[in-house]
Amino acid sequence: MLLGLAVVAVPLLLALLGPLFAGDPGPRAVSFTLGGGHWLGTDFVGRDVWQQVLQGGRTVVLTALAATALAYLVALPVGLAAAVSHARWLEELLMRPLDVLLAVPSLLLILLVASVFSPGAAGLALLVALVNVPDAARIVRAAAAEAAARPAVEALRVQGESWWRVAVGYVGRSALRTLAADAGVRLTGVLYLVSTAAFLGVGVAPDAADWAVMVDRNRTGLFIQPWAVVVPALLIVALTTGTNLLFDAALDKKGRRP
Template identity: 75%
Template sequence: MKHAWPRYALALGLIAVPLLLALLGPVLAGPAGPRTVSFSSSGVGEGHWLGTDFTGRDVWHQVLLGGRSVVLVALTATLLAYLVAIPLGLTAALTRRTWLEEALMRPLDVLIAVPSLLLVLLVAATLTPGPAGLTTLAGLAAVPDAARVVHAAAVEISSRPAVEALRMQGESWWRTAIGYVARSMRRALAADAGIRLTGALYLVATAAFLGVGVEPDAADWAVMVDRNRTGLFLQPWAVVVPALLIAALSLGTNLLFDVALQERWKGAKR
């Protein structure tokens, strides 16, 4: 554990800044100030810590407001994906009817072949932009991969003698699936959760960057990167700061899950 503290500290440091900005930023932002000259890199002396963007809005004010949409949508989409994937994967793994397992899992193989971003773009073309629609799309796009992970882990656990003993004792499906199988695959789910959350962040940020599911003038980190990239060399902070915050949250999440799982594995081996 002692050797893991530097990596824990790094992971928590990477996660803390974007999370705090996402949670407390809207409270600290206050009302928007008057707009000034677009693409200004003026500093503290003129009241703009990070200058102004291409429409003359204060970049720091937009950074404070722009994290909540990205973080909350990604977290909610990940939770939604598991709410669908866990029952689906468990049902397919524990059923004794081959046809039912095939009927549940084979359509997911087809969906996996379709890039998730393309799926989001196709569906979002018919929807009104908004966080609810983007959350639903990102969550459902993650279901096929998450369900396959759940299914693979549950198949291995369901072959153990303990599961057969529970069946012979007449235990209910819920007791067997949730009480034993789901609890036994917590490590696999924890390992997958970091990947799934990072994927949701990437998908939500990319969709927002492309203008899908988010209003083009919304206070959103990904939208900030998109609308200010043409003035990158005139006002780099309007692009670099939100991009670094998204990257820090993704890297920190993966690192935190990796370190935690490695330590638990070492502890279990001892």
């Protein structure tokens, strides 16, 4: 747990609080520069790298969190309904269209839609959520299916309990551990997808202060000014790795309780 917190704390704090301390950008340097008041030098257009780092994480983090939350907001009711329902036609109606969507590569779908609509950060969050819904719904259904088949569920139905009480109060709670494990992996995947999309210019402006954009725009000068690429790349890696470590530690601790 402490290792996960230590790894994720730096990128998370920089992402959330960095813009408050970024300050005035000041004049741009003529080219890649080290020193001269620039802690990490300047980027390919003369902007201060440290200031770009302070400003560049919020979009990545907030977009990833929003996309993950939106994905589960749709996947949870769909997966639970498919697991709890006795009607085979309803399960087919809910799950088969998601299987078709699951067959399309996520990044390809995002690029295709982005080529038509040119989404901003909010649009990117919606796209990433959309491509995560099918897999998340299948995980929810699989995790809830075993609990939904227990005699206790039938007893709750006989007692006249509401769908919410049966599906969420009992079945959903029984599947909570599996869903928590999936949430850690999914958030990591969403961070990767958001960063990749931003790297390819989807959802952010080409000159935006964004960690993924910084990696893309400064990679040609990697051996001249490595900090403009290495620092944002390491922050993204630390964010994803730390997130997984935190979820794994939390689940392991819960699993060892007597």
